[in-house]
Amino acid sequence: MSDDHPxxxxxxxxxxxxxxxxxxxxxxxxxxxxxxxxxxxxDGVAAGYDQALALRDVGFRAHAGERIAILGPNGGxxxxxxxxxxxxxxxxxxxxxxxxxxxxxxxxxxxxLDFPVSALDVVLMGTIAHRPWWRGAGREERAKxxxxxxxxxxxxxxDAGFGALSGGQRQRVLVxxxxxxxxxxxxxxxxxxxxxxxxxxxxxxxxxxLAAAGHVLLIATHDVGQARGWDRVxxxxxxxxAFGDPAAxxxxxxxQATYGHDLLRLGDGDAVAVIxxxxxx
Amino acid sequence: xxxxxxxxxxxxFAQGIMQRALVEIVLLGIAGGLLGCWIVFHRLxxxxxxxxxxxxxxxxxxxxxxAPLVLGGAVGLLxxxxxxxxxxxxxxxxxxxxxxxxxxxxxxxxVLLALSPDSPPGVQELLFGDVLxxxxxxxxxxxxxxxxxLIALRVLHPRLLATAFDRDAAxxxxxxxxxxxxxxxxxxxxxxxxxVQALGNLFVAATLVAPxxxxxxxxxxxxxxxxxxxxxxxxxxxxxxxxxYYAHTATGASIAxxxxxxxxxxxxxxxxxxxxDRPLPAR
Numbered sequence: 001m002s003d004d005h006p007x008x009x010x011x012x013x014x015x016x017x018x019x020x021x022x023x024x025x026x027x028x029x030x031x032x033x034x035x036x037x038x039x040x041x042x043d044g045v046a047a048g049y050d051q052a053l054a055l056r057d058v059g060f061r062a063h064a065g066e067r068i069a070i071l072g073p074n075g076g077x078x079x080x081x082x083x084x085x086x087x088x089x090x091x092x093x094x095x096x097x098x099x100x101x102x103x104x105x106x107x108x109x110x111x112x113l114d115f116p117v118s119a120l121d122v123v124l125m126g127t128i129a130h131r132p133w134w135r136g137a138g139r140e141e142r143a144k145x146x147x148x149x150x151x152x153x154x155x156x157x158x159d160a161g162f163g164a165l166s167g168g169q170r171q172r173v174l175v176x177x178x179x180x181x182x183x184x185x186x187x188x189x190x191x192x193x194x195x196x197x198x199x200x201x202x203x204x205x206x207x208x209x210l211a212a213a214g215h216v217l218l219i220a221t222h223d224v225g226q227a228r229g230w231d232r233v234x235x236x237x238x239x240x241x242a243f244g245d246p247a248a249x250x251x252x253x254x255x256q257a258t259y260g261h262d263l264l265r266l267g268d269g270d271a272v273a274v275i276x277x278x279x280x281x
Numbered sequence: 282x283x284x285x286x287x288x289x290x291x292x293x294f295a296q297g298i299m300q301r302a303l304v305e306i307v308l309l310g311i312a313g314g315l316l317g318c319w320i321v322f323h324r325l326x327x328x329x330x331x332x333x334x335x336x337x338x339x340x341x342x343x344x345x346x347x348a349p350l351v352l353g354g355a356v357g358l359l360x361x362x363x364x365x366x367x368x369x370x371x372x373x374x375x376x377x378x379x380x381x382x383x384x385x386x387x388x389x390x391x392v393l394l395a396l397s398p399d400s401p402p403g404v405q406e407l408l409f410g411d412v413l414x415x416x417x418x419x420x421x422x423x424x425x426x427x428x429x430x431l432i433a434l435r436v437l438h439p440r441l442l443a444t445a446f447d448r449d450a451a452x453x454x455x456x457x458x459x460x461x462x463x464x465x466x467x468x469x470x471x472x473x474x475x476x477v478q479a480l481g482n483l484f485v486a487a488t489l490v491a492p493x494x495x496x497x498x499x500x501x502x503x504x505x506x507x508x509x510x511x512x513x514x515x516x517x518x519x520x521x522x523x524x525x526y527y528a529h530t531a532t533g534a535s536i537a538x539x540x541x542x543x544x545x546x547x548x549x550x551x552x553x554x555x556x557x558d559r560p561l562p563a564r
Binding site: 086088103104106110111112115116117118121122124125126128129133134136137161162177181 | 322435436438439440442443445446447449450451452453454455456497500501502503505506
């Protein structure tokens, strides 16, 4: 079984197979990169399923140290964007350039909580792509996985069953699994869904630490208030509505264009509420 | 007293056929217990039941013409896959229906061939098994196939784990879930070949699914679950041999019956334990 690095190989293949679109994989960053280094570029990217485009006109640059909120209604293209960056969907138009490896932190509710695996087992899954297909996890991988668990504050829970952990702890285990891959580009799929206040604060702190350590974080979220506290915001609604500094970007008009009928204006100012469920699109 | 007990325990294994049967049961327990865990983890129990049925006419055909069973089983699977694919193209038939119809038809065809008056002796054993009729060569073949299953499971372990845990995320971790599925189904087919001569096509699923399903109720980790599954499979196999020896019942059916009975008891115990641990309602 050939399981070479999936993002690299898949993305390169997509670059060749894309109908008019280009995906590139450039240099691989070393750990401890300087903040501000360009890690991800999209220029007029369009992608979709079957014949239809689910997302178009997406163009932005992401740099080391940035926390980028991705806002949009269900079906607005957040998951499609992630699938494009991960190399699962072809770039049909435009250009995508990855300057480092990509890892995704999925929602914990997609994992099987009844499955008898420990937190360490889950983190070790992140080392599969980096070792020969015939070899299991050795001492080096275990040390690396424990270090990743330490980085997310869960070293003492390494042997605990994944299903026995709290929602916030499970989310942090999945972050550790992404970290063990040495990827600088991290995609978070609605990581705060279902977390209590204390767990959300711990995860927020971890996100800040990861950004400070030189990762770029793309975080799909429905929480406009939270997005205002991060470095950039990308608004999607089948296309790119806006990208930029949250204070300048998150106006009531932009949010209206992003969420349409899913947005409630509260009063006369920029106060808004987003009505959402958690289907993906 | 101890002498009588010793006789009861040891007497059955004084004969060569029972010694070979014991070795075979241990091999089946190891291969079936380990593979069964992945079948249960991947929720493939129905496939594990259906796959041997799909292979059956191929196995019987191979036995009739003297070809290797492996080849016959592979042809049976290929024909079943093509038939399902063809049936799925008919708009009025949904996928579940097409799979059920094809597997049942294949099994019916196999039974028809196996029970035909013209079939040579021994072909019927593919249906009901004959663990007491195994030669040393049969046991050696089973040992070789068991070794193949064990090595494959060891190599595939990380990918099987990642796919069972979160199929979508596994894809982003460098795993190809489709390929893992294919390899797992191939291993189930190999395990069927190990089991079919001893237990018969009808009872393969009992060995592959029931011990792992029972272990799943109590195992706290993958290695523990696998160890319990192998223990249940081997213990039930040996208990089935004793039952068959002393009650003069069909061996394959005895082993399958004991295995399923143990699963029912374990499932009941797990249910009782869950009820006991449930917090009392507030007054």
